[in-house]
Amino acid sequence: MKHIIILGDGMADWPVEALNGRTLLQQASTPYMDLLAQMGRNGRLCTVPDGFHPGSEVANMSVLGYDLPAVYEGRGPLEAASIGIELESGEMAMRCNLICIEGELLKNHSAGHITTAEADELMRYLQVHLGSDRVRFHTGVQYRHLLVIKGGDKRIDCTPPHDVPLKPYEPLLVKPLVPEAQATADVVNALIRQSQLLLANHPINLKRQAEGKDPANSIWPWSPGYRPQMPLFATTFPQVRRGAVISAVDLINGIGVYAGLRRISVEGATGLFDTNYENKVAAALEALKTDDFVYLHVEASDEAGHEGRVELKLRTIADLDRRVVGPIYEAVSRWEEPVAIAVLPDHPTPCELRTHTNEPVPFVIWYPGIEPDGVLTYNEFAAADGGYGLLKADEFIVEFMKE
Numbered sequence: 001m002k003h004i005i006i007l008g009d010g011m012a013d014w015p016v017e018a019l020n021g022r023t024l025l026q027q028a029s030t031p032y033m034d035l036l037a038q039m040g041r042n043g044r045l046c047t048v049p050d051g052f053h054p055g056s057e058v059a060n061m062s063v064l065g066y067d068l069p070a071v072y073e074g075r076g077p078l079e080a081a082s083i084g085i086e087l088e089s090g091e092m093a094m095r096c097n098l099i100c101i102e103g104e105l106l107k108n109h110s111a112g113h114i115t116t117a118e119a120d121e122l123m124r125y126l127q128v129h130l131g132s133d134r135v136r137f138h139t140g141v142q143y144r145h146l147l148v149i150k151g152g153d154k155r156i157d158c159t160p161p162h163d164v165p166l167k168p169y170e171p172l173l174v175k176p177l178v179p180e181a182q183a184t185a186d187v188v189n190a191l192i193r194q195s196q197l198l199l200a201n202h203p204i205n206l207k208r209q210a211e212g213k214d215p216a217n218s219i220w221p222w223s224p225g226y227r228p229q230m231p232l233f234a235t236t237f238p239q240v241r242r243g244a245v246i247s248a249v250d251l252i253n254g255i256g257v258y259a260g261l262r263r264i265s266v267e268g269a270t271g272l273f274d275t276n277y278e279n280k281v282a283a284a285l286e287a288l289k290t291d292d293f294v295y296l297h298v299e300a301s302d303e304a305g306h307e308g309r310v311e312l313k314l315r316t317i318a319d320l321d322r323r324v325v326g327p328i329y330e331a332v333s334r335w336e337e338p339v340a341i342a343v344l345p346d347h348p349t350p351c352e353l354r355t356h357t358n359e360p361v362p363f364v365i366w367y368p369g370i371e372p373d374g375v376l377t378y379n380e381f382a383a384a385d386g387g388y389g390l391l392k393a394d395e396f397i398v399e400f401m402k403e
Contacts, residue, residue: 001367001403002339003240004284004294004328007063008320009056009249010302010349012361012380016310024310024351025362025379028317032326033343033364033378040341040366042375043388045396047346048358055160055223055356056302057251059346064259064295065394066230074154074225078254079146082263085138087227092152094188094224095251096137096145097161098122098216101196106169109161109306110143112214113272118204119143122216129198130191140250142271147191147221153181156188158222162306163355174221188221195219232260233293237401244287246280247297261295271299273316277323285331288339293401298324305349313351333368340367342400343378360390365400 013024047059049068057075058068066072076093080086087093098119100107111119120139127137138146159172173192174185196218199205205215234240245256248269256263266283268276275298284296298320304313325343332339344363347356362383364375373387384390388399 002288002292002337003401004288004296004332004339004341005063005400006320006325006328006341006343007060007295007297008301008317008343008345009297009299010305010347010356011317011320011345012348012359013305013313014348014350014352016351018310023380024313024317026377026381028314028321030317030321030378032321032329034376036325036329036341036343036364036366037375037378037382039372040364040370041373041388042362042364042378042383042386043396044360044380044383044386044390045344045363046360046390046392049393053160054347054358056249056346057223057255059356060252060255060297062393063344063346063396064233064255065236065397067393071228071230072225073228075223075251076146077225077227078258079140079144079250080138080148080254081257082250082254083138083140083146085146085148087148090151092149092154092184092224092226094147094149094152094158094221096147097220097222098143098145099161099218099220100214100216101169101218104168104170105166106161106164106172106220108165108214109220110303111216112208114143114208114216116141118208119145119216121204122199122202125202126195126198126219130194135187135191141248143216144250145219147188147219149184149187152187152224153178153184154224154226155181156185156224158188158224160222160355161220165306165354169218191221192219228258230258234260237293239401240293242291243293243295244291245295245297246283246287247295247299248275249297249299252295252297256295261293272303273300273312273319275300277319281324281327284328288332296324296328301345302349305351306354308351308354310351329366338368340365340400340403363388363396367403
């Protein structure tokens with residue numbers, strides 16, 4: 001049996017007063033997810049181990065069954081792997097957002113969803129003016145980039161920018177967790193302040209402002225770490241002779257690199273509501289013809305949640321159902337070789353809060369011949385009555401891969 005996980009990033013949510021106390025998964029049109037819930041088995045999964053921040057890197061690694069206390073090294077090294085940066089011994093990698101500062105406030109974590117072409121020019125500019133033998137800037141995708149510091153000490157307190165929209169940024173600058181990390185904190189904070197001076201009047205930002213767009217007028221490095229020692233996915237599940245990951249997000253592709261899953265790039269994949277769902281589905285179905293496992297990640301709902309836009313998030317959930325879950329189910333249900341499908345978020349991103357939370361997420365598993373558990377719809381509350389109950393650590397992936 002082959003396996004595909006369809007991961008709707010940040011898709012889970014809280015009850016919304018404007019929706020009469022219903023969550024977005026309860027409110028959205030999801031006939032195919034509901035169908036899988038009816039035909040399959042449901043449950044909830046704790047994707048954030050105790051003591052960990054509910055970041056997407058933590059939650060997605062957890063979905064894949066990784067022992068976070070043993071292998072977690074932060075988001076930075078995963079971003080590095082995705083863009084082909086080999087970290088050397090002693091090098092610390094940090095995710096480096098381009099953000100928008102307005103006055104004293106961190107307006108948004110994405111610089112108004114800056115394009116990769118614009119961001120590449122800014123990152124190259126920063127490398128020329130701030131890069132050195134010790135400090136390197138690398139372009140990623142859209143607002144998500146990479147900072148590498150030789151000899152950096154990862155024992156620093158960094159705030160994820162998507163957690164603090166419209167908050168004063170000065171109190172959120174990097175702080176050392178131990179005295180030995182003070183020098184690293186000073187370096188990072190100096191880079192942030194210097195970037196603001198350099199980017200303020202860059203032609204890219206002047207043009208964006210003239211067009212009514214948010215400028216990318218500061219960097220914001222966070223989630224530091226060194227090269228992780230992650231076992232290959234196939235080491236845990238030998239039946240996966242070949243596997244693939246499909247995502248518009250460098251972080252997820254970086255997890256795939258360390259997991260030994262090949263990266264499939266999809267034209268038109270943006271990580272936003274306008275992503276090319278159809279091309280992602282076509283790539284996933286093509287991969288399933290040759291691969292044993294596919295991890296299909298869709299970012300759109302998470303970004304809508306960070307923006308606090310209920311209607312947009314409802315649309316992204318409906319799009320995932322109609323344009324991804326439905327076509328994949330309709331296709332593989334006719335195949336001679338059976339395919340197991342799992343659908344779940346990695347974490348909630350409540351529109352009310354505009355950042356991630358660590359509540360358990362609903363999941364459904366379906367494959368030909370599975371015994372249904374009586375759940376009729378797919379959402380946070382219905383899943384609590386599912387046959388799998390509440391799973392933790394690697395229990396979900398072990399259950400999913402056992403058939």
